[in-house]
Amino acid sequence: MVTLDDLKTPKTNTWCPGCGNFGILMAFKKALIELGLQREDVVLVSGIGCHGKMVNYVNINGFHGIHGRVIPAAQGIKLANPDLTVVGFAGDADQYNEGWGHFAHAMRTNMDMTLIVHDNMVLGLTTGQATSTSQQGFKSKSTPYGVIPPMLNPVAHALISNGSFVARGFSGDMFHLKSLMVEAIRHRGFAVIDVFQPCVSFNYLNTYDWFTQRVYKLEEQGHDPTDKQQALQKALEWGDRIPIGIFYKEERPTYHDSLPHVKGLDLPKLSSKPVDVTASMKEMM
């Protein structure tokens, strides 16, 4: 059984003291322990940003890809080896700006993997510019007069895109987040968790306090996560009370369910064997 100690890496953590990423990191490690997964069987894929450093802090397989491309890289890994548990860690700019073009499509495609978005509502690593989840009026070095457009609603988009597991967490509530992660990883299909992650260095608006005062748990309010309509309603809630928890969950065929011809095959091994294409060449005669 994997332990916290096993998951430790030699890399010094370079997140700011108090950063919300610590909660996500710990929740993930605890989720891995609870799930009883082997380190060799889990791949952590991360984007570029403060969140991207996850790969340095969890001693499992890791693919630290480029900005915005957590989803396709993770999909490639899953397609190559569906036995792997693939968990992507993206940032809000990473996923909702640069990588926005992949988000809805990943929901639709429904490969069996998990995406966790460190949503600190800023570009942290590039020193605090506004992103698409920044609140209107948020001032940053690139928006000194305040953000003009209304914020993007990733949860609602995930629902509209046929996401089969759509949740939101708060890094300030590590145990709750951990249980979301456990359920997400267990879920058969594409699971996404948008995680409120206070950036103590740049987000002066959406602080721990700000979130703590507002978040409430869907499951404590009798929300039915199989009711898409209700989920959408809840996704549109924003203001004094903001829901976290599982908005929606459904069992529907995963992408691999439609690939009967590779079911159970060890593709990496098969890549080592030449394939005879005579049958196809016959058609060319």
Place this chain on the structure above:
Amino acid sequence: MVTLDDLKTPKTNTWCPGCGNFGILMAFKKALIELGLQREDVVLVSGIGCHGKMVNYVNINGFHGIHGRVIPAAQGIKLANPDLTVVGFAGDADQYNEGWGHFAHAMRTNMDMTLIVHDNMVLGLTTGQATSTSQQGFKSKSTPYGVIPPMLNPVAHALISNGSFVARGFSGDMFHLKSLMVEAIRHRGFAVIDVFQPCVSFNYLNTYDWFTQRVYKLEEQGHDPTDKQQALQKALEWGDRIPIGIFYKEERPTYHDSLPHVKGLDLPKLSSKPVDVTASMKEMM
């Protein structure tokens, strides 16, 4: 006043006979006439695909950009010269695949322009592969066993993204489409019309007949286009009856409303005048 004749170009039309694009083309020309716009004041921006040829068939200003980038190119034009009426013509692959990353953001940003998506549910010009709006099970050369994921719902996404004018048209109902275009172009803010456009060469499923049997007009069913909740409900309708018309419309500040410092300025002319930066250099002493 501009006439149909004025709008004719010397280019031979190369769309397939019977293609749904003809309805869109005619609707747009008629809309221009109805709006009484001058040819010099309208810019047509188009992507790459059969739809992209619009630029060859309307004798107004034209920017035929690259695949998927109608929105940012059009935004650049609008930012350079807000006096221009900017209308973008994209394809479903163009906008909902390659250009998907811009779509939600354009709604949020709400520049005053119009986007018309020729939604034929296939990649026409590349010979009929499935796109994100193709129906599940749709067979094409790239999906011989049928499309796996459920289709994307652009109207719902537009609504969720704070689109200030969200409509759907059908190229088989040219007059209705024309009036949608007129309203969209008149609308102050970002207006999007997803247009059902039968591809007679490749989409054997979603044909004229198929659409004609299904589409009904929202305005005839007493839909209230100021009711976002209802709009969303309607957007999720798909099956035997599919709504067209204006789903939602609201007046909210455009992007330019937040740029008081360039209001009324002739930026192209100002680009010809050197600017003295002494004030900024003083801060560097």
Place this chain on the structure above:
Amino acid sequence: MITNKLSLLVGGEAGAGISRSGQLFAKACLRGGLNVFGTIDYQSLIRGGHNFYTVRAETQQVYCQDDTVDLIIALNKETILLHKDELAKGGAIIYDADQIKITKQELSRDDINLIHVPLRKIAKDLAGPQIMENTVALGAAIALLDYDPQIMNQVLKDAFKPKIAQQNIDATKQGYDYAKQNYKDMFGYKLQKTKTDGKQRIFVAGNEAVALAAISAGCKLYAAYPMTPSTSILHFLASVDREYNMVVLQTETEIAAMNMVAGASYAGVRSMTATSGGGFCLMSEGIGMVGMTETSPVVVLVQRPGPSTGLPTYTAQGDLRFAIHASQGEFPRLVIAPGDVEEAYYLTLDAFNLAEKYQIPAIIISDKYLGESNQTTQIYDQTKTKIDRGQIITDTYAGTEEYMRHKITENGISPRAFPGTKNALVRTNADEHNELGYTTEDPILSTKMADKRFKKLEALTKELQNHATVKLHGPKTAKTTIIGWGSTKGPILEAMKILNKNEDKVNYLQVIYLTPFPTDRIKTILQSAKETVVVENNQTSQLSSLIREHLLVDVDHRILQYDGRPFNPQSLAQRILEVL
């Protein structure tokens, strides 16, 4: 009477089945033992406009289309007007005079035969679709050529479901009979079945060859977004993925495809994507990530004329420098340019092996002309397929030290494990990293890792001594050496034949590996050339620039064409003569 030396052109609107007809005819030639080259010229539209397919069939090997044609099947008037001047003296045009009115003036030559066949009427009488006019015309062509109609019948049987096949057989028969009755022995070209060496041959396009090779090489993931002229790779692979246990998918964008194949390579499967210019731009960031993560997907760049969208259905060689330098920073890569369908297959096999052994991106640079032209070639030898993935740790890692994905070794190559391997954690990183794959910003370590990556070039260069990185065609030495790369191979080989008819005037150096550039081999060969002529389908002669850069010599002449069309052999020979 000219026997077994024929150029046929089928022309008409897009959507009229032009390409299909040409290919059926070509297959009939192939089955009669002839060697065939077939190429399609089409516009960026789906119906209407003007398409034409050229089939050249001869007893000897043919490498490309000819400048002239002998027989035209004109399904519309435009075909006659556009191509009549390409017709050889004594050539013929099969057309439907009921549909196409052409005046003497319009035709403006009287040394050719107009062969009216009532295509539309016959098709109508057979109650078949209009597209069957083609097949009627094919029947007429076979009659004119005195070729065996049974071969065509068999081709049709193999190509279509029984009912459709029979319809088409009936159509060809009607066309055949009509021509036999009305135009007996009036055409000076004949086709005859010929004996072959017995080796099985296929009629295959460059894109198909690459796709076949990918399957052979154990590629298990192909991900791409459609882009002409690369799309037929996607179509072909999607049509056979179930038979070969492959995952083939169309992604939302090229960016997705590129990152997906990189991820798959990291996770242990051979993977490939293909695209053209604009898509390659979008992939360029991922290619750099491949360089940094030492993964090894294969990227096929099927060129078309730029800049930008350019001429999307035509051919060009304008992306060579871009392929060599795409993505920020510096890392070793392979850029390999097959020249024909045989090389397209075998070099793709090599690309997979070399990419994996050296853990670098491999770019196969091809173009519309190679990718979408068919050629007869011996079936690809399935006993020759060797898979060499370099050192892989499978199942369980048994090392004593912690597994290090980016271990600095003598030759720079780190043994690979894939995630899932017991006792090994596999970590890689687009940031500069240490041997374990953790991010580093240390200057000394960064230099070491950069050196490690380039170190691999030494072993690669050594291995490439056993590969045909260049080929010298024609006489060993000649006064003039023609230099080219990629799909100009066919036209150059044919031009060389023409030029060397009486004496060995020229030979032809084909550069196959563009990166790493085979400087030494080229130097050796050019030492015995008095004069050099570079032939390229681009505007700035990018191969010349590489020769300048690597050999510090300029070539003497450049013959460039950048109108989207391939070179024709005779006019190429002429242009070469002019500069010599």
Place this chain on the structure above:
Amino acid sequence: MITNKLSLLVGGEAGAGISRSGQLFAKACLRGGLNVFGTIDYQSLIRGGHNFYTVRAETQQVYCQDDTVDLIIALNKETILLHKDELAKGGAIIYDADQIKITKQELSRDDINLIHVPLRKIAKDLAGPQIMENTVALGAAIALLDYDPQIMNQVLKDAFKPKIAQQNIDATKQGYDYAKQNYKDMFGYKLQKTKTDGKQRIFVAGNEAVALAAISAGCKLYAAYPMTPSTSILHFLASVDREYNMVVLQTETEIAAMNMVAGASYAGVRSMTATSGGGFCLMSEGIGMVGMTETSPVVVLVQRPGPSTGLPTYTAQGDLRFAIHASQGEFPRLVIAPGDVEEAYYLTLDAFNLAEKYQIPAIIISDKYLGESNQTTQIYDQTKTKIDRGQIITDTYAGTEEYMRHKITENGISPRAFPGTKNALVRTNADEHNELGYTTEDPILSTKMADKRFKKLEALTKELQNHATVKLHGPKTAKTTIIGWGSTKGPILEAMKILNKNEDKVNYLQVIYLTPFPTDRIKTILQSAKETVVVENNQTSQLSSLIREHLLVDVDHRILQYDGRPFNPQSLAQRILEVL
């Protein structure tokens, strides 16, 4: 006693205000009439880690940091351990011995002075934030250097709001007094106010210089997505857009930014974007579109070490070839490499003019070292700014024939109208097009249009004869010519000074225009060089490859560094000496 020749290093954790302190000190030097160079070394993190800012101040012009430092302000122990060996003999370290315990062994040298100042205590006593420890240390430094504390006070007053300014003034005073009392006359370096020529000078970074020039040049749209080390351009412009009637916006991606500036250019405004490697990959498709549509936005590529994400906060020159060849197909472009903050300003002005006149993309290639290092320079001459947009039809088109956006003219340049012009419809197209901008697939017309685009190079080349496409620094002739491009200028100039101390050993050829490549000028200059040494911040010596390609000569030596750090002048001089 060494006066007005000082290198100071401030080091500590990220978030501790290291850069700010360095800049305040630098400004105090500037105002005392000194010339200053300041550069920051930081990691890809927000708090913690190790940052350091180096300020070099002298009476004469300084071009870069020095290899050694004379005074260190150590805000943490790591700073001492990492930089003590860079300290010159007799140098000093200002630190807080209450916080930092350092043993003799750890220090391992006794030829330097440890200057304890109770930074934390003083800051605490003043009830200020911890970050004020910096300012206390600055005060101490000024005392040690016998510099005028009033200058620093004024700098602080100008930099902060009154209350914060006063806090900081108090803090410097405490530090000043403490040092004066405890370390009087023990430090061998002094700073003194000096007379200047009276010309106003600024302390400006390369990125700021580019941004200022864009404003000057009438740029009205700046669109970008943050990417280190280009982001300070966005920050700077966003902070002043209202003052200059500019639209500055952060887009969702680099792709959006690139297409937006292209659209804006079509619609008539000067526009610019900036990015680094990965973002440049994503922009590459748009750059080709610019080439094809003959629009003219300016793209600033601020390099950092690759491949891929590489070392995101460090410096490199690894993208030169990529900048030159990015995007499919062939089209003329400009690639211009400023070497210092003066060139960054004036060349950006030129880039805007040339891009518009020739309707081609202009790429300004810079890097982290140039972009994020500050230098003193004379204020940019605002009377010199000339805007030349080429021929523009404004308001109403009065031609007799229909307006043709892509008219084929003698020199290939088509007069521009922008949408909104009366009687003109302005049509452009990423597909190959005719003069009116309508799509074409015709081979002859396509060739003509391709020729038209390249034709513009002739006029451009001619105009460039009046531009300093290269600069020769140092003696007119010398046995050895050092060749470089971009930000290596500072270190090379300094190294040259060192090398030429006693005799004119070397001169330095700075290549400024990389495309079009100034072959003739380089040839002329290299004719009088016996030996050449290329100096580059990359691994494969990309400038050498350009010289090889264009001049057909190899350089004799290459001095390369690719650890993300700029060259230091003394060690560079040393390395040059070693190869000579």
